[in-house]
Amino acid sequence: MSFCFNFDVPEQTTNPDGVDGNDLHNRKKVNAAKPVSKNIRQPMLKPAKEHLPLSDLQLAISDAVTETVTIGILPPLHFLNETVFEKTASEREDNEKILSRTAEQRSDLISGVYEGGLKVWECTYDLLELIEKDGETFEGKAVLDLGSGAGLLGILALKRGAGQVHFQDYNSTVIEQLTMPNAILNCQEDDEEKELSQQPLLAKCRFFSGDWSTFLAFVKKEEPELKYDIILTSETIYNTAYYPVLHETLHKLLAPDGLIYLATKSHYFGVGGGLHLFETFVEQRGVFSLNHLWDGEQGLQRHVVALRFKMAKDS
Numbered sequence: 551m552s553f554c555f556n557f558d559v560p561e562q563t564t565n566p567d568g569v570d571g572n573d574l575h576n577r578k579k580v581n582a583a584k585p586v587s588k589n590i591r592q593p594m595l596k597p598a599k600e601h602l603p604l605s606d607l608q609l610a611i612s613d614a615v616t617e618t619v620t621i622g623i624l625p626p627l628h629f630l631n632e633t634v635f636e637k638t639a640s641e642r643e644d645n646e647k648i649l650s651r652t653a654e655q656r657s658d659l660i661s662g663v664y665e666g667g668l669k670v671w672e673c674t675y676d677l678l679e680l681i682e683k684d685g686e687t688f689e690g691k692a693v694l695d696l697g698s699g700a701g702l703l704g705i706l707a708l709k710r711g712a713g714q715v716h717f718q719d720y721n722s723t724v725i726e727q728l729t730m731p732n733a734i735l736n737c738q739e740d741d742e743e744k745e746l747s748q749q750p751l752l753a754k755c756r757f758f759s760g761d762w763s764t765f766l767a768f769v770k771k772e773e774p775e776l777k778y779d780i781i782l783t784s785e786t787i788y789n790t791a792y793y794p795v796l797h798e799t800l801h802k803l804l805a806p807d808g809l810i811y812l813a814t815k816s817h818y819f820g821v822g823g824g825l826h827l828f829e830t831f832v833e834q835r836g837v838f839s840l841n842h843l844w845d846g847e848q849g850l851q852r853h854v855v856a857l858r859f860k861m862a863k864d865s
């Protein structure tokens with residue numbers, strides 16, 4: 551099934567902090583004579599929530615159709631088959647109405663409603679390949695899969711020895727129906743018979759839904775303070791209106807010597823964001839240094855970059 555980007559949220563009038571609104575969103579709608587701010591779509595606030603993996607999930611995946619991706623020496627990663635997931639959408643709980651709306655609108659994104667987490671996006675595979683080549687082990691590290699969708703990046707970290715892995719997605723439906731089942735699928739392999747609560751790998755995971763600002767406020771309340779050694783994030787910079795809150799989340803949650811892996815396309819047609827605009831934004835903020843780890847060859851407009859806190863000497 552082929553999908554497209556689709557924005558059906560009413561336009562807002564505020565220019566989000568620090569974002570240059572020129573030609574950021576739907577290019578066709580930008581009228582140079584009008585104030586740029588009219589064309590900015592503000593992110594909606596979806597309250598953050600933590601989700602607990604319940605045992606009926608174990609039952610739900612027992613006859614699920616799954617796929618496996620194996621990249622080089624990485625452990626195999628299992629996940630629910632997308633097509634079957636789509637086909638069974640009408641039988642699933644759909645409190646957020648995203649399963650029905652994405653099917654109706656044949657859309658991969660409905661800004662502020664559904665942010666695309668129901669499928670595995672291609673830059674996830676780029677980042678998996680880079681991790682395979684670079685040999686990141688995650689051993690004992692606290693890892694956040696930000697904008698996790700299916701959660702393959704966080705699951706890899708888990709399988710490679712991370713001390714804890716947190717998954718965050720905008721949509722609770724994605725977390726409950728895709729991310730958690732996928733995590734369970736991968737944890738079960740070693741420990742088929744055990745109850746969920748007794749599975750050691752799963753005990754290292756936590757799952758959150760909600761938009762980045764409420765997620766940040768939610769986890770900042772934790773004692774001791776929560777900081778991540780590694781933040782993995784793929785295909786999350788397509789909407790420039792989200793840059794301020796995304797940047798703030800990364801800034802506040804990364805450990806001082808932590809590392810962010812970001813996989814992205816150069817440009818998201820029809821949405822407006824992309825690596826160049828994000829790099830400019832990051833540079834203007836002056837908090838992180840950004841290095842290219844992998845750039846797709848000509849015609850393959852995809853990249854993996856790393857962000858770290860700037861050293862005092864850089865600032």
Ligand SMILES: C[S@@+](CC[C@H](N)C(=O)[O-])C[C@H]1O[C@@H](n2cnc3c(N)ncnc32)[C@H](O)[C@@H]1O
Nearest residue numbers: 665666667670671674697699719720761762784
């Ligand atoms: C295009 S999907 C990518 C999913 C996954 N990382 C992948 O590569 O397959 C973008 C993800 O970013 C997250 N996201 C985007 N905007 C967000 C926002 N404003 N607040 C919270 N999450 C957001 C959504 O959870 C969504 O799953």
